Amino acid sequence: MSQENVEVVRKGFDDFNAFMRGELTREALAESLDSQHEWHWHDDRMMPDAPQHLRGAQKAIEYWAQYRIAWVDLTTEPLEFIEAPDDRVLTLTRQSGRGRDSGLPIEIHYFNVFSIRDGKVWKVELFRHRAEALEAAGLSE
Numbered sequence: 001m002s003q004e005n006v007e008v009v010r011k012g013f014d015d016f017n018a019f020m021r022g023e024l025t026r027e028a029l030a031e032s033l034d035s036q037h038e039w040h041w042h043d044d045r046m047m048p049d050a051p052q053h054l055r056g057a058q059k060a061i062e063y064w065a066q067y068r069i070a071w072v073d074l075t076t077e078p079l080e081f082i083e084a085p086d087d088r089v090l091t092l093t094r095q096s097g098r099g100r101d102s103g104l105p106i107e108i109h110y111f112n113v114f115s116i117r118d119g120k121v122w123k124v125e126l127f128r129h130r131a132e133a134l135e136a137a138g139l140s141e
Contacts, residue, residue, distance in 0.1 A: 002083035005116045008032075009089045012114070012121045013078050019061075020068045020076070026061050033057040034122040042136075043128045071097040079109075084137035087116045092130075113137045 015032050018024035039054040054060045068074060074097035082090040091114070096107040111133035115123035127133040134140060 002087075002089070004119070005087055005089050005114075006081050006083060008116050008119060008121065009081065009091065009114045010078065013076060016064070017075055019064065020071070020074045022068075026058075026065065029061055029064075030057045032120060033060070034117050034120040037121065038123040039063075039126075040124070041126045042132065043126075070100055072100050072103075073097050082137070082139065084113070084139055086138060088137050089114045089116065090133055090137040090139065 012032055015024055015029050019026075019029045035057055036055070037057040037060055039060045041052045051063065054063055074095070076093060076095045078091040079094055080092040084090050091112045092109065093112050094107065094109050096105070098105050111127040111130055113123075113125040113127070113133055113136045114121055115125075125133075125136055127136065
């Protein structure tokens with residue numbers, strides 16, 4: 001099942017990026033998310049202006065729709081996939097783009113722990129540090 005979970009996460013990145021480019025509708029994006037989808041930042045310094053917790057697929061999509069307004073060429077790319085117990089997948093992720101108004105480039109790296117339920121992304125937890133993400137995924141270094 002864990003390779004299947006990796007493919008669910010890979011598709012989730014593809015869908016998210018297509019949505020951020022305006023190539024995927026909100027409804028199509030929602031199809032890859034569990035209706036009880038959760039999004040949680042574990043370090044408020046990582047995204048200080050963002051809500052630290054979102055609950056529900058529509059709430060997350062609403063936030064992402066607002067987020068994409070501020071960026072040009074925003075891409076979120078998984079650099080590494082690690083299969084984890086209990087239907088979880090850990091990724092090292094790079095996000096890059098340019099500010100729409102400023103034109104300034106950004107590039108950030110962080111870790112995601114995805115929890116998969118019934119073939120859909122149920123929960124996404126974001127971490128700045130690998131050790132914290134590994135622990136949350138039920139793994140150790």
